[in-house]
Amino acid sequence: MKPLETAPPILNTIKVNEIFYSIQGESTWAGTPCAFVRLAGCNCRCLYCDTSYALHEGTDRSFEDIVNTVKKYSPAIVEVTGGEPLIHRETPKLCQELLKLCHPVLVETNGTLDISVLPSACIRIMDIKCPSSQVDVPFLRENIHHLNKNDECKMVISNREDFDWAVDFIKQTNLHTLCTTLFSPNHNWLTLKELAQWILSDQTPVRLGFQLHKTIWDPNTRGV
Numbered sequence: 261m262k263p264l265e266t267a268p269p270i271l272n273t274i275k276v277n278e279i280f281y282s283i284q285g286e287s288t289w290a291g292t293p294c295a296f297v298r299l300a301g302c303n304c305r306c307l308y309c310d311t312s313y314a315l316h317e318g319t320d321r322s323f324e325d326i327v328n329t330v331k332k333y334s335p336a337i338v339e340v341t342g343g344e345p346l347i348h349r350e351t352p353k354l355c356q357e358l359l360k361l362c363h364p365v366l367v368e369t370n371g372t373l374d375i376s377v378l379p380s381a382c383i384r385i386m387d388i389k390c391p392s393s394q395v396d397v398p399f400l401r402e403n404i405h406h407l408n409k410n411d412e413c414k415m416v417i418s419n420r421e422d423f424d425w426a427v428d429f430i431k432q433t434n435l436h437t438l439c440t441t442l443f444s445p446n447h448n449w450l451t452l453k454e455l456a457q458w459i460l461s462d463q464t465p466v467r468l469g470f471q472l473h474k475t476i477w478d479p480n481t482r483g484v
């Protein structure tokens with residue numbers, strides 16, 4: 261008989277791409293100084309991924325090292341991002357450690373993996389991918405049921421097809437009644453003005469978002 265397979269233990273280390281201090285750019289927290297912990301690796305390959313360097317590059321770092329690095333910034337908020345943070349079984353435990361240091365801890369996720377594993381004190385910022393992303397992994401619909409009023413969903417809109425798809429998604433799921441929902445223009449493909457006009461003319465119940473960090477800094481710069 262084949263022996264039962266046991267899951268490997270959850271460690272106190274995790275693969276980190278970079279830790280840096282910058283301005284939060286893509287949520288209702290935009291404008292707030294924030295310490296970012298960017299984890300390495302992702303289960304998706306989006307066409308317009310702007311952090312492709314994080315998909316493969318990373319170093320194993322202890323939670324103690326990560327917390328001590330974050331602590332140096334005395335941040336108002338911390339964001340765990342990627343890549344996709346939820347590909348790591350250690351991410352919920354890392355968030356627990358960061359919550360001892362700072363509230364809130366934001367976690368940016370692509371919504372394809374179970375968000376309910378995260379501590380309830382975390383704020384989940386779920387990036388629901390529109391067709392232009394050409395994402396190859398389906399959104400996990402169950403995640404809709406785990407959202408609360410503190411969480412946020414954002415959808416990056418590249419063109420009218422994305423906009424219509426996103427509006428339809430909202431109608432089907434009532435997403436805007438569950439948490440703040442933001443539509444942001446894809447920095448290279450659509451202007452803020454065009455998206456604002458579509459939101460207004462269609463009376464879409466969302467908030468206009470934008471990628472503030474890409475306005476402040478060179479969009480090709482790492483660690484911002």
Ligand code: SF4
Nearest residue numbers: 302304306309343370
């Ligand atoms: S989910 Fe995010 S990190 Fe992963 S490929 Fe898409 S844009 Fe890049």
